[in-house]
Amino acid sequence: MTHLxxxxxxxxxxxxxxxxxxxxTNPWRLRDxxxxxxxxxxxxFGIQVQSSALLWQVYEIARQDHPIEQASLYLGLVxxxxxxxxxxxxxxxxxxADRRDRKLTVVACVGLEMLCAVAFLAMALHGAPPLxxxxxxAAFFGATRAFLAPASQALLPMVVGRPGLPRAIVAxxxxxxxxxIAGPALGGVIVGFAVPAAYATxxxxxxxxxxxxxxxxxxxxxxxxxxxASRWAAVKEGLKYVWTTRIVLGAISLDLIVVLFAGVAxxxxxxxxDILHVGPEGFGLLRAAFxxxxxxxxxxxxxxxxMRRGGLWMFAAVAxxxxxxxxxxxxxxxxxxxxxxxxxGAADMISVNIRQTLIQIATPDHMRGRVSSVSMxxxxxxxxxxxxxxxxxxxxxxxxxxxxxxxxGALAATGIWARLFPGLRKADRLT
Numbered sequence: 001m002t003h004l005x006x007x008x009x010x011x012x013x014x015x016x017x018x019x020x021x022x023x024x025t026n027p028w029r030l031r032d033x034x035x036x037x038x039x040x041x042x043x044x045f046g047i048q049v050q051s052s053a054l055l056w057q058v059y060e061i062a063r064q065d066h067p068i069e070q071a072s073l074y075l076g077l078v079x080x081x082x083x084x085x086x087x088x089x090x091x092x093x094x095x096x097a098d099r100r101d102r103k104l105t106v107v108a109c110v111g112l113e114m115l116c117a118v119a120f121l122a123m124a125l126h127g128a129p130p131l132x133x134x135x136x137x138a139a140f141f142g143a144t145r146a147f148l149a150p151a152s153q154a155l156l157p158m159v160v161g162r163p164g165l166p167r168a169i170v171a172x173x174x175x176x177x178x179x180x181i182a183g184p185a186l187g188g189v190i191v192g193f194a195v196p197a198a199y200a201t202x203x204x205x206x207x208x209x210x211x212x213x214x215x216x217x218x219x220x221x222x223x224x225x226x227x228x229a230s231r232w233a234a235v236k237e238g239l240k241y242v243w244t245t246r247i248v249l250g251a252i253s254l255d256l257i258v259v260l261f262a263g264v265a266x267x268x269x270x271x272x273x274d275i276l277h278v279g280p281e282g283f284g285l286l287r288a289a290f291x292x293x294x295x296x297x298x299x300x301x302x303x304x305x306x307m308r309r310g311g312l313w314m315f316a317a318v319a320x321x322x323x324x325x326x327x328x329x330x331x332x333x334x335x336x337x338x339x340x341x342x343x344x345g346a347a348d349m350i351s352v353n354i355r356q357t358l359i360q361i362a363t364p365d366h367m368r369g370r371v372s373s374v375s376m377x378x379x380x381x382x383x384x385x386x387x388x389x390x391x392x393x394x395x396x397x398x399x400x401x402x403x404x405x406x407x408x409g410a411l412a413a414t415g416i417w418a419r420l421f422p423g424l425r426k427a428d429r430l431t
Contacts, residue, residue, distance in 0.1 A: 027160040027168040032216045036159055039212035040152070041175040043110055046205030048183020049190065050117055053124075053198035054078060054138065056191050061128055081135050082142030089146035096147065101221050102155040107213045109148035114206035116141040121199035159218045166305045169356045173349060174298040250421030251314075251355040254413065258318055261409030262325040264341070267399055275399060276334045289338040293345030301353055310354045311425045315418050317350035322410030329403025358424070 027033040058078055096105070119137045123129035160168040190198040243249060268286045272278050278285070306313050324344030331337040393402035418425045 027164040027171060030160060030164070032159045032218045033164075033168060033171075035212045035216050036156070037171055037175050039110070039209040039216075040172060041179055042205045042209035042212065043113070044176050044179025045183045045186070046113065046117065046202040046209065048179055049187035049198050049205065050120065050202040052183075052187025053191050053195050053202070054120065054134065057124065057195055058131065058134055061131055061134075064128075077135060078138055081139040082145070085139055085143035086146045089143055090150065093147040094150040096151075098154070101219075102151045102158065103213065103216055103218070105151040106148060106155060107210055109144045109151070110206055110210040110213060112144040113141060113148075114203055114210060116144070117199055117202040117206055121196055121203060124196040124199055155218075159216065166307065166353070166357050167302060170298055170301040170305055170353050173352060173356075174295065174302055178295060246421055247424050248359050250417060250424035251358050254318065254417045254421075254424075255351070255355060257413045257417075258321065258410045261413065262322055262406040264325055264328055264403055264406065267403055271328075271337065271399060271403075276332070276337060278334045282334050285334065285338050286341060289341040290345035290348075293342035294349040295345075297346035297349040298353075301349070306350070306354060310358060314351050314354040314358075315414055315425060317347040317354070319411060319414045320344070320347040321351065322407045322414060324407075325410060326404055326407025329400050329407060 055078060116137050120134070123133055123137075156168055156172065157165055186201075187198055190201055241248070272282045272286055276282060321344050324340040324347065327340040328337055328344070331340065393405060397405055
């Protein structure tokens with residue numbers, strides 16, 4: 001085993017310290033981290049509840065004038081109009097996170113998200129709004145998320161320090177998974193009562209999140225950088241760092257490829273209705289199984305974080321994820337399908353935790369915003385392109401063939417990336 005910054009990383013690596021004392025690795029003892037965690041949880045809740053209301057409202061309006069096939073396309077537009085500004089602004093946002101106060105950037109972005117929820121609420125209170133109005137606000141919301149992601153990723157190490165980073169990343173993932181599981185469920189219940197009530201709930205969640213983040217005392221000012229350098233030159237510097245730092249490049253690109261091939265989120269309604277014949281109740285079970293597995297693993301890792309042999313653990317987790325996707329495609333029993341999605345979610349959480357830790361540790365603080373922006377851009381691309389790929393794969397291979405091919409693709413990517421990026425495979429200490 002080698003240490004994290006193996007010979008493939010051209011940047012000089014700082015000395016790897018011995019295992020730090022327990023107090024230094026427990027981020028929950030830090031007041032600012034607790035505020036950051038609650039702020040993130042509230043923001044994720046707000047996003048998920050708002051998303052449930054928006055999708056329901058858009059589909060209901062579209063169905064008034066269009067058949068199901070055409071109305072469904074408007075749901076795709078909701079994701080597309082949020083992804084395009086994410087694609088356009090993420091890299092400049094990462095550069096800005098390395099120049100501007102990261103805490104204030106995060107607070108401002110959550111505040112703008114709250115204003116988007118207010119706009120949705122105002123339109124919902126005035127009856128059926130035009131679709132272009134909803135999509136316009138959704139596009140602005142996507143732009144705010146483009147600036148939020150790099151700044152929040154880069155702020156975390158400033159709050160907890162390097163020793164507490166592995167546990168802090170797990171805890172942040174725990175906040176996200178909690179919101180990602182409970183948010184849609186809560187949003188569905190509130191939407192069933194009244195769409196404006198869902199948007200009002202989102203406004204309240206964003207307000208709580210912004211308040212918690214504003215109360216953080218840790219300075220969000222990044223280390224001094226060359227203010228004379230052009231912004232495009234700074235963006236190119238970040239891209240060059242990712243390209244030349246093999247551990248970072250390997251971790252980011254592996255996630256892109258695996259999610260692109262093996263993401264099964266778009267396949268769950270098809271399997272529930274036409275393969276397993278379990279109806280909407282079974283669909284809910286399949287949708288929840290993956291998130292519950294990720295949540296349970298996040299709870300475990302928050303207490304027992306992976307500190308050694310990080311590279312091997314990550315590749316093993318990706319391989320398990322591929323096997324679970326393959327098994328899901330071949331399963332004829334709903335209990336087995338739910339079980340492998342549960343295990344796949346747990347494996348994905350291990351991979352996410354190690355990947356984010358490796359990227360944060362391998363990146364100098366003055367470049368974390370730009371590197372995080374590249375990472376978030378890859379994640380956004382893998383999610384959106386993964387859905388598009390799944391639709392095309394189902395068209396040509398059928399749902400079972402698409403899932404099986406995706407699982408085999410993830411397993412193949414595991415072996416290829418382990419060979420292409422030996423430094424990533426040999427990465428050892430996550431401190």
